[in-house]
Amino acid sequence: MLYRENGQFKTSYRADQQIFPILQDRVAIALLVAFAVLGVPMLADDYIFRAILIPFVIMSLAALGVNILVGYCGQISLGSGAFMAVGAYGAYNFFVRVPDMPLIPALLLGGLCATCFGILFGLPSLRVKGLYLAVATLAAQFFSDWMFLRIKWLTNDSSSGSVSVNELQVFGLPIESALSKYWFCLGVLVVMAVLAKNLVRGAIGREWMAIRDMDVAAAVIGIRPMYAKLSAFAVSSFIVGVAGGLWAFVYLGSWEPAAFSVEISFRLLFMVIIGGLGSIMGAFFGAAFIVVMPIALNQFLPALMGLFGIEISTAGVSHAELMIFGGLIVWFLIVEPHGLAKLWSIGKQKLRLWPFPH
Amino acid sequence: MGFFLETLFGGLMAGMLYSLVALGFVLIFKASGVFNFAQGAMVLFAALAMARFAEWIPLWLGLDNALIANVLAFIVAGVIMFVVAWLIERLVLRHLVNQEGATLLMATLGITYFMEGLGQTLFGSDIYQINIGMPKDPIFLFESMFEGGVLVNKEDVIAAAIAAALVVVLSLFFQKTATGRALRAVADDHQAAQSIGIPLNRIWVIVWCVAGVVALVSGMIWGSKLGVQFSLTTVALRALPVIILGGLTSVPGAIIGGLIIGVGEKLSEVYVGPYVGGGIEIWFAYVLALVFLLFRPQGLFGEKIIDRV
Numbered sequence: 001m002l003y004r005e006n007g008q009f010k011t012s013y014r015a016d017q018q019i020f021p022i023l024q025d026r027v028a029i030a031l032l033v034a035f036a037v038l039g040v041p042m043l044a045d046d047y048i049f050r051a052i053l054i055p056f057v058i059m060s061l062a063a064l065g066v067n068i069l070v071g072y073c074g075q076i077s078l079g080s081g082a083f084m085a086v087g088a089y090g091a092y093n094f095f096v097r098v099p100d101m102p103l104i105p106a107l108l109l110g111g112l113c114a115t116c117f118g119i120l121f122g123l124p125s126l127r128v129k130g131l132y133l134a135v136a137t138l139a140a141q142f143f144s145d146w147m148f149l150r151i152k153w154l155t156n157d158s159s160s161g162s163v164s165v166n167e168l169q170v171f172g173l174p175i176e177s178a179l180s181k182y183w184f185c186l187g188v189l190v191v192m193a194v195l196a197k198n199l200v201r202g203a204i205g206r207e208w209m210a211i212r213d214m215d216v217a218a219a220v221i222g223i224r225p226m227y228a229k230l231s232a233f234a235v236s237s238f239i240v241g242v243a244g245g246l247w248a249f250v251y252l253g254s255w256e257p258a259a260f261s262v263e264i265s266f267r268l269l270f271m272v273i274i275g276g277l278g279s280i281m282g283a284f285f286g287a288a289f290i291v292v293m294p295i296a297l298n299q300f301l302p303a304l305m306g307l308f309g310i311e312i313s314t315a316g317v318s319h320a321e322l323m324i325f326g327g328l329i330v331w332f333l334i335v336e337p338h339g340l341a342k343l344w345s346i347g348k349q350k351l352r353l354w355p356f357p358h
Numbered sequence: 359m360g361f362f363l364e365t366l367f368g369g370l371m372a373g374m375l376y377s378l379v380a381l382g383f384v385l386i387f388k389a390s391g392v393f394n395f396a397q398g399a400m401v402l403f404a405a406l407a408m409a410r411f412a413e414w415i416p417l418w419l420g421l422d423n424a425l426i427a428n429v430l431a432f433i434v435a436g437v438i439m440f441v442v443a444w445l446i447e448r449l450v451l452r453h454l455v456n457q458e459g460a461t462l463l464m465a466t467l468g469i470t471y472f473m474e475g476l477g478q479t480l481f482g483s484d485i486y487q488i489n490i491g492m493p494k495d496p497i498f499l500f501e502s503m504f505e506g507g508v509l510v511n512k513e514d515v516i517a518a519a520i521a522a523a524l525v526v527v528l529s530l531f532f533q534k535t536a537t538g539r540a541l542r543a544v545a546d547d548h549q550a551a552q553s554i555g556i557p558l559n560r561i562w563v564i565v566w567c568v569a570g571v572v573a574l575v576s577g578m579i580w581g582s583k584l585g586v587q588f589s590l591t592t593v594a595l596r597a598l599p600v601i602i603l604g605g606l607t608s609v610p611g612a613i614i615g616g617l618i619i620g621v622g623e624k625l626s627e628v629y630v631g632p633y634v635g636g637g638i639e640i641w642f643a644y645v646l647a648l649v650f651l652l653f654r655p656q657g658l659f660g661e662k663i664i665d666r667v
Binding site for chain 1: 393449450453454457458459460461463464465467468469470471472473474475476478479483595598599601602606634637638640641644645647648651652655656657
């Protein structure tokens with residue numbers, strides 16, 4: 001009844017092409033953003049900010065970037081952790097070596113470093129595709145692991161590549177409290193999400209999707225595969241790189257190369273696939289699922305086991321977590337291979353017709 | 359010269375072990391089009407089962423013959439891998455037929471997590487030994503030709519021999535038996551194979567079992583070399599360049615790719631590593647594979663990729 005586009009006539013192309021053509025969507029999104037900015041800080045405490053909300057926001061940003069590459073351009077990448085690492089260490093170098101470097105330009109420059117790295121390791125995509133490419137992008141992962149561990153210059157000559165930053169501030173405002181960190185990350189996320197959404201619905205996004213659906217056919221109708229694939233790598237690794245910078249600077253504070261291991265790459269790919277390939281919305285769902293689930297398992301598993309009178313050791317909990325995590329992922333892929341975003345759109349479709357079945 | 363040959367042999371032996379793991383990948387990819395990331399977890403799982411049962415069986419049965427205990431443990435672990443293969447086919451793959459490659463890849467990653475957790479819950483998470491009586495002492499070859507000869511680890515030679523034997527048995531199985539023919543038919547074309555009456559589900563169980571046995575053998579060898587521990591799962595990541603170098607669909611490719619990667623890794627580590635800070639063998643293998651891919655996108659022996667609109 002409420003969610004229906006009847007009577008909303010478009011009288012100009014501009015109105016027809018806006019991101020959310022339906023009034024209810026615009027209102028809902030505005031409310032959601034307002035809630036995220038103003039409502040959440042009133043409800044959440046420090047622990048929830050640090051353990052759940054900040055990682056969720058940053059990982060959504062990273063998943064958004066990965067989704068552009070994997071979901072929109074169809075190039076499976078297992079090197080996202082490397083792009084994050086390059087973004088983080090790039091931003092670190094600019095931040096430390098350039099005197100009085102402000103935070104935001106440092107993060108953006110880190111993103112640009114990740115872009116260059118991404119284009120370099122995206123070059124194999126011009127020759128190989130599918131699973132071969134997935135394995136090829138692992139090269140980026142292992143190369144970056146090695147690079148930040150062994151090349152001392154990149155990590156400001158610190159031992160074993162562990163570095164830290166402090167006294168972050170934006171426009172003179174300190175980014176110290178959990179709330180300010182959350183707002184900062186959220187701001188970056190919203191800007192990037194709008195940017196990404198506009199890119200994927202523009203000409204370049206349509207080129208990416210054409211390449212994803214059938215690259216030979218796309219080349220035949222005049223889309224340059226090299227340009228399309230490398231631009232997808234560039235945009236994706238820029239966003240992932242900025243997310244990596246945020247992850248390191250804002251969430252971790254001090255980090256080492258192992259923070260961006262191949263495990264992160266796998267998790268990002270999980271987020272994208274569970275959330276839904278080729279959907280900006282999906283990145284958020286996927287990130288929420290993957291970030292929150294291990295924490296929830298960690299919290300509730302011992303309590304749940306306690307109900308049945310089973311004592312479970314810490315190691316046992318972590319093993320059980322692995323099992324449940326793996327099992328849930330498989331289960332999810334079986335029941336909804338198109339991801340949570342598909343469920344979302346089915347729900348919306350149902351809502352349009354409600355209360356009638358057809 | 360002696361040192362060079364020593365490195366070369368070391369590389370070939372290591373390469374043989376990579377080939378073993380790579381073989382598991384190739385078998386499953388050929389027959390079901392699934393890129394099985396869980397191979398590493400299967401290696402760990404099999405090795406854990408083998409190590410623990412070799413420990414437990416003498417306690418339960420009061421045996422003190424290490425050989426019989428090891429053989430029994432091997433059989434028990436083999437049965438466990440069979441059950442695992444059957445469960446994976448039954449519970450996961452059957453429901454994911456016709457899904458995209460990426461989805462299947464993610465499903466096997468899910469299986470990886472599950473098996474890592476399950477293996478450590480059932481069998482414990484410490485470091486265990488597999489002692490199958492491998493001689494640890496080194497031997498010297500070509501002493502007449504070079505001063506000091508070439509130092510080779512006996513253990514490595516035996517491991518390489520086992521790997522080679524396994525490869526021969528597998529190729530005979532694939533080429534000479536009816537089941538092997540069915541497997542190759544399924545690998546060529548699922549639908550055509552099904553239409554002439556080959557039961558796909560059974561074939562997939564068989565393939566996963568074979569991959570399980572391969573995992574068991576490689577787990578046994580790697581485990582007796584490095585100790586059975588969690589890091590065995592990373593062996594799978596080390597074996598990935600091997601398969602893209604050799605071609606995802608080729609058994610000989612897995613072997614030759616393994617040898618090339620093994621030798622390349624060791625030589626690069628010894629001759630290039632010192633100049634750039636060492637530890638380059640992991641990514642060097644990938645870069646080597648990438649360079650090959652630039653010239654032959656389907657790998658050395660992979661089927662030619664033909665694109666049709």
